[in-house]
Amino acid sequence: MANIEDYILWRGDLNVVQAPFNNVDNLILSNLVYLTFKNIVPELSYTKPSISNKFTGLFTQDNSSEKKYITIHDAVADMNIQTDENHHVKISKDIEMAVKLANSKRFGNMKLMYYVDKYDENIETQFAAITIIMEDNTAYIAYRGTDTSLVGWKEDFNMSFMDKVPAQVEALKYLETVSSLINMPLHIGGHSKGGNLAVYSSLYIDKSVQDRIIKVYNNDGPGFKSSRLKTKEYNAMQDKIDTIVPQTSIIGMLLEHEEEYIVIKSNETLIMQHDPYSWEVLGPDFVKMEGTTSSSQLIDTTLRQWLNDMTIEQREQFIDLLWEVIGASKAKSFSEMAENIFANAVKIGKKINQLDDKSKEILSTAFSMLIKSAKNAIVAGFK
Known part of the structure; x- marks a missing residue:
């Protein structure tokens, strides 16, 4: 059955203006942030320019060669295709996928900017995010899911007892900063822990930004402690949250969800269904299932x-x-x-x-x- 790689072959010749953004595009872009773009994609600076710098800028021409963005095509061309020994995020499938994205009309011209990548064993956090500007003048903010590091997985488990983990704090800070720099409608998403971060950041961002959010995508990511689902913040955003899980989801079943699941078919079994390359695609959408399997429910x-x-x-x-x-x-x-x-x-x-x-x-x-x-x-x- 077809997957996201086949989707690119089928839909790759049409940009998002010609064929609107959909659930499959969301999964592809949420998976893109698993790659390491250090020293390739312009990074996000959280420091705001001083008044004097702003004043000076009115009278001087900006001759800086610093790029504000780089297209997916050029970013992949600049990548050193090696495994990142620090974060363990690059795998052969992701690299092959990136090359296909770069060479497609649909994804190749999308602009990458505001890259952030943090890893800190002392505070037990692993966080990365990127902003992708599409040709329909909307942005997709992608949060990285858990990599293979023990610190990354420890942070996931910490969600079961901590009110908020460092990555969630970073996700909200990232959304606050980026949304102040770009004024356009937003898609926010992530795979695995990245999906949880997407939801968390959307719950606590200012309402003026919430109004610009088209959809929040949680792709087989864990939920929250039940107390958070009873808050006014969650209730206000619930209708904009799409939680997509494979039929035998395990990671996506962790903690609590209030929103209904979109259950899709995977060609793998048990925990391997967490792999986005196993999710089956038909045309512009996933192959839907009526519900999760008895194994997932157990x-x-x-x-x-x-x-x-x-x-x-x-x-x-x-x-x-x-x-x-x-x-x-x-x-x-x-x-x-x-x-x-x-x-x-x-x-x-x-x-x-x-x-x-x-x-x-x-x-x-x-x-x-x-x-x-x-x-x-x-x-x-x-x-």
Whole structure:
């Protein structure tokens, strides 16, 4: 069945004025930000020019060679096609996809600007965003999802007990800054954690910017703690949020969603359905399904009950301990862990044995509660 790569071959000769922006375009652009554009796409400066600089600028000609944007075509041509060892985001599929985008009429002339890429182990955050200006004079603000770094995944888990994680704060700051620099209708989206960031930033941005938002796309990204869904901010934006998930979604089922899902078909199984290249496309849209599968519903029920049974303090203690144990491997990413999986398993096992009794009890209790939740979900499924 066709996927987003086939879509480019089919629709790539028409720009967004000739064929309007759609859900598939959204997924493609949200996936583009997984590539590293450091020193290629002009970066966003959060500092505002001083009054004196503004005054001086009235009387001097700007001879600066600094670019304000770069097209997708030129950005891909300038890329050093190497794996980014720091953030682990470039993969062969994304690179091949970028080349196809660059050579298409639909995407090649889109303008990239305001690139931001932050990674900080100390505050446990991984964040990246980019703004894409389209030929219909609208912008797509794309937030990067979780990369393979352990820090990136730790931040995802922190969402289960923190009121807001650093990446969410960065996402709102980014939207506030960009929306003050460009005055045009906005699409905001992301894949995985990027989808959550897209929703979060849209909830707390000024209403004047909210009025310019056409749609917010959460592509198989986690939701929020239930308390956030009951706020006036969420209620005001709910109708503009599209949450798109594959039929056996796992990541998209994490935490809570109030909005209805758009369920689409994937040609992969279980967690691999999170891969956007597996999402099936028919014409200008995805292949729709009536609902999620029983497997997805079982996982959803299990995780919801598990989290509901744990206090906020228990969640934090468990997640911090889990990452302390994983950290014994000294790996910075899951790909590094997989490269020496046996040696890393031994290190993790030793670390668990070295934990004090209280720490072992915290881990044991959490896993016991997870097993109990799974059993209850299975039993409920048979009723």
